[in-house]
Amino acid sequence: MTQRPAIIVAATPTSNGDLHLGHMAGPYLSGDVYARYLAATGRDVVYTTITDDSQTYVSTTAQRQGLSPEALRATSTDAIAASLRALGIGIDGMPPIGASYRETVRTFVERLHRNGRLRLRKVRMPVARATGQVLFDGFLGGTCPACLAGSSGGVCEGCGHPNHFDQLLDAAPALDPGAEFEYREYEVLVLPLEEYRERLRAYYDERRDLWRPHARQLIQELLAGPLPDVPVTVPGDWGLPAPFAETPGQRIYPWIEAMPAVMYASAWVAAQRGPAPAGTDDLWRRERDPEIVYFHGYDNVYYWGVVDLALLMAHDDRYALPATNVCNEFYELDGQKFSTSRNHLVWTRDLLEGVPRDVARFYLALTAPEFQRSTFTRPALRTTTGARLVRPWNELAAQLALLTGKVVDTELPTTENGRLRAKVLTKRFAGCYELATFSMGRAAAMVADQLDRLRAASGDLKDDPAALGDLLLEVRALLAGAAPLLVDVAARAAGQGVDLRLDDSEPPDSITAFTLPALAGDHDGTGRS
Ligand SMILES: [Zn+2]
Numbered sequence: 001m002t003q004r005p006a007i008i009v010a011a012t013p014t015s016n017g018d019l020h021l022g023h024m025a026g027p028y029l030s031g032d033v034y035a036r037y038l039a040a041t042g043r044d045v046v047y048t049t050i051t052d053d054s055q056t057y058v059s060t061t062a063q064r065q066g067l068s069p070e071a072l073r074a075t076s077t078d079a080i081a082a083s084l085r086a087l088g089i090g091i092d093g094m095p096p097i098g099a100s101y102r103e104t105v106r107t108f109v110e111r112l113h114r115n116g117r118l119r120l121r122k123v124r125m126p127v128a129r130a131t132g133q134v135l136f137d138g139f140l141g142g143t144c145p146a147c148l149a150g151s152s153g154g155v156c157e158g159c160g161h162p163n164h165f166d167q168l169l170d171a172a173p174a175l176d177p178g179a180e181f182e183y184r185e186y187e188v189l190v191l192p193l194e195e196y197r198e199r200l201r202a203y204y205d206e207r208r209d210l211w212r213p214h215a216r217q218l219i220q221e222l223l224a225g226p227l228p229d230v231p232v233t234v235p236g237d238w239g240l241p242a243p244f245a246e247t248p249g250q251r252i253y254p255w256i257e258a259m260p261a262v263m264y265a266s267a268w269v270a271a272q273r274g275p276a277p278a279g280t281d282d283l284w285r286r287e288r289d290p291e292i293v294y295f296h297g298y299d300n301v302y303y304w305g306v307v308d309l310a311l312l313m314a315h316d317d318r319y320a321l322p323a324t325n326v327c328n329e330f331y332e333l334d335g336q337k338f339s340t341s342r343n344h345l346v347w348t349r350d351l352l353e354g355v356p357r358d359v360a361r362f363y364l365a366l367t368a369p370e371f372q373r374s375t376f377t378r379p380a381l382r383t384t385t386g387a388r389l390v391r392p393w394n395e396l397a398a399q400l401a402l403l404t405g406k407v408v409d410t411e412l413p414t415t416e417n418g419r420l421r422a423k424v425l426t427k428r429f430a431g432c433y434e435l436a437t438f439s440m441g442r443a444a445a446m447v448a449d450q451l452d453r454l455r456a457a458s459g460d461l462k463d464d465p466a467a468l469g470d471l472l473l474e475v476r477a478l479l480a481g482a483a484p485l486l487v488d489v490a491a492r493a494a495g496q497g498v499d500l501r502l503d504d505s506e507p508p509d510s511i512t513a514f515t516l517p518a519l520a521g522d523h524d525g526t527g528r529s
Pocket of ligand 1: 145146147148149151157160161
C-alpha cells in the first residue's frame with residue numbers, strides 16, 4: 001500500500017534576525033523530529049519553511065538598526081538557514097523569494113477574488129500624521145482588547161487573540177509612541193471568517209483530539225463570538241502589490257501571503273530532490289491527499305489555525321486541509337522570556353560552539369515548552385545531559401564494545417523474548433512520535449530511561465550469543481527511537497549498517513553484531529568530555 005505523502009511546515013521565520021534557542025525548542029526542532037519519524041516509517045516527507053519577508057517587523061527592525069529592509073532580509077535569511085543547518089534541522093536551505101514566489105502568491109489571491117470569496121469593507125485604521133504611514137501589525141503597539149496585556153497589532157502574543165484595523169486599545173505608533181496619529185477610513189478587501197463558521201466548526205470537531213489544549217481553548221473562545229473579517233489588502237506601501245481594481249495602490253496583507261508562500265516552499269523543496277511539480281501548489285492538492293502538519297508557537301494559532309485554514313477552505317475543494325497544528329508555549333531563559341531587544345537570549349550557533357548538537361537537541365527536546373512555559377539554563381543542560389544521556393550512553397557503548405569485541409559483524413541469534421521486548425520499545429517510541437500524542441519531551445525522557453535500563457542489563461549479561469543478540473536487538477530499537485533526536489550518532493550507526501527503521505515490521509531472528517557509536521559531550525557536568 002502506498003503511504004500518504006506528508007508536508008510538514010514549521011513557522012515561517014520573519015527575516016529580521018537569527019533564530020535563538022526559544023525558536024528552535026519550539027517549532028523547528030519539533031517539526032524536524034516529527035518529519036524524521038515519518039521518514040523512518042517509510043513516508044515521503046517534505047519538511048519546509050520560508051522566510052516571511054513581507055512582515056512589518058522586517059521594516060521596524062530595519063529602521064531601528066538603521067539598515068535597509070533588503071539588507072536586513074538578506075543577512076537574516078542567511079543566518080536563519082545557517083542556524084537551522086547547525087542544529088541539524090532537516091530544512092534544506094531557504095526557498096528564494098523571487099518571481100516564481102510572487103506569481104504563486106498572486107495566483108492564489110486572484111483565484112479567491114475571481115471566485116467571489118473576498119468582500120469590500122469600509123474600515124478605520126490608524127495613520128501616522130507626519131509620515132502618512134498606515135499602522136497595523138508591527139507598526140502598531142497598544143493594549144490587547146481580549147486580555148489587556150501589551151500587544152502589537154494583528155495578534156496578541158500573550159492570549160493569541162486577533163485585533164484588526166482599529167481594535168487595539170491605547171494604540172500608538174510602535175516605533176515612535178509619542179508621534180501623532182489619527183484614524184482614517186479605507187475600503188479594503190477582507191476574508192469574512194464568519195462565512196466559514198460551520199466548516200471551521202466541523203473541522204475542529206473532527207480533529208479535536210489532535211489539538212493541544214491551549215490551542216483548543218483559543219479556538220473555542222474565538223468561535224464563541226463573531227468571527228473577524230481578516231484583511232486581505234491593506235493601504236500603504238509595505239508588502240506585495242494587491243492586484244485588485246477595487247483597492248488601487250493597496251498591498252497584500254502579510255499573513256495572507258504566508259499561505260501560498262508555504263505552498264511555493266513545498267514545491268521548491270520537492271524540486272531540489274527531483275523533477276519540479278508542474279504547478280507550485282500541486283503538492284497541496286486534495287486529490288494527492290497529503291498529511292499536512294504545521295508546527296508553530298501558540299501566538300500563531302489564530303493565523304495558521306484559523307485564517308490560513310479558511311483561506312484553504314475558500315478555494316472549495318482544491319486543497320487538502322492540514323491534519324492539525326502542533327503549537328508550543330514560550331521557552332524561557334533563566335526563568336524570563338527570551339528577548340532580542342533586551343539581549344536576553346542564547347543564539348543557536350553560540351550554544352553549539354560548546355555543546356555537540358545531539359546533546360543540544362536532546363536537552364531542547366527534553367525541556368521543550370510543549371504544553372506550558374519551560375526554562376532553559378546552561379548549568380541544567382550540562383548536569384542533565386551529562387548524567388542522563390552522555391555518561392550512560394558511553395558506558396553502554398563501552399560495555400557493548402567489550403561484549404561484541406570477538407563477534408563484531410557476525411550474525412547472532414535472537415529469541416522470542418528479545419524480539420518481543422524490541423517490539424515493545426518501538427511501540428512506546430511510536431507513541432511519543434505519532435501526531436495525536438506527539439511529545440519530543442517524552443521521547444527524550446524515554447531515551448534516558450531505556451538507556452539506563454539497558455546499561456544495567458549489559459553489565460550482567462550471560463555469556464550466551466542469544467542473550468547478546470537480544471540485547472543488541474533492544475539497543476537497535478533504542479537507537480532507532482532516539483534517531484529523530486540524536487541525528488549525528490544515528491547517522492554513524494546507519495553508516496555501519498544498523499537498521500533504524502521505525503515501522504511495525506517484525507524484529508529479525510538474528511542480528512549482525514554492531515557497536516554503539518559513542519556520543520560526544522560532557523560526561524559529568526564539569527565541562528570536560
Ligand atoms: Zn491578549
